[in-house]
Amino acid sequence: MASVSILHTLFGIFGNAAGLFLFLAPTITFQRIINNSSTEQFSGVPYPMTLLNCLLSGWYGLPFVSENNALVTVINGVGALIEGLYVMVFVMYAPKKEKRFVxxxxxFVLVTFATVALVSVLVLAGDMRRCFCGFAAAVFSVIMYASPLSIVMTVIRTxxxxxxxxxxxxxxFLCGTSWFIFGLLGNDPFLYVCNGFGSLLGALQLILYAIYKDNAGNKDEKQVAEEGGSAKGTGVVDENKQAEEGNLTAAENDKV
Structure with a gap:
C-alpha cells in the first residue's frame, strides 16, 4: 500500500510537470500569431475547451469534492490562468467570424463551470457531489483532448x-499517460478513463507527425520548381515575342 501511495504521488508530480509543459507548448504558436498579427489556420477551439477542462478538473480536485487529488487542483489552477491568456490573445488577432465564435x-465555458460549481455546492453532498463533478470534468476532458481532431483531419487532408x-x-501524450496512471493507482475512473483517451489521441498525433513531417518541405520545393519552370517558360515566350516585335519594327522601318 505504501509503495502504491508513493507511486501515486510520483505520477501526480510527473503529471503536473507534463501538464505545465502542455499548457506552455502553445506559446510557440502564439509567438507566431503575434509576429504575423494573424491566427492563420490555427483553430481557436482547443483553448476555451482546455480552459473549461482546467476549471472543472481543478474544482473536482478540491478536498471537499474528492480526496487525495490536491495535485490535480494545483496544475489545473495554473492551466486555467495560462489558457485564459491564450484565449485573449487569440481573440485579439482572429478574424471577425472566428472572434465571435470563440x-x-x-x-459557454463560464456558464457551464458556474452551473456545475453552484449545483455541487448548493444541491449535492458526499459521493453524489464527487460523482457529479467527476463526471462533468471527465466529459469535458474528453472534449478537450478531442478538440485538436480538426487539426488532425487537416494534417491527413493536406x-x-x-x-x-x-x-x-x-x-x-505524456500528460494523458501520466494522469491515466495516476488515476489507475488512485482507483479513480473519472481520471483514468478520460486521460487514457488523451494518451491514445496524443499517440495518434505523434504517429501522424512521423508519417507527414517531411511532406511539407517536399511539397513546397515541388511547387517552387513548378512555379519556377512556368516563369522560365513565360520568360522565353516573352523574349521571342519581343524579338518578333523588334523584327517587325525593323521591317517597317526598312519600308519607310
Missing part, C-alpha cells in the same frame, strides 16, 4: 504537419 465558446506542432502533440 467569444461564444468563452460564454499531408502537412505545419499546423500541428510536434511539442504540443508530445505533451498531450
Amino acid at each position: 467569444g461564444w465558446l468563452v460564454v 499531408k502537412s504537419v505545419e499546423f500541428m506542432p510536434f511539442f504540443l502533440s508530445l505533451m498531450v
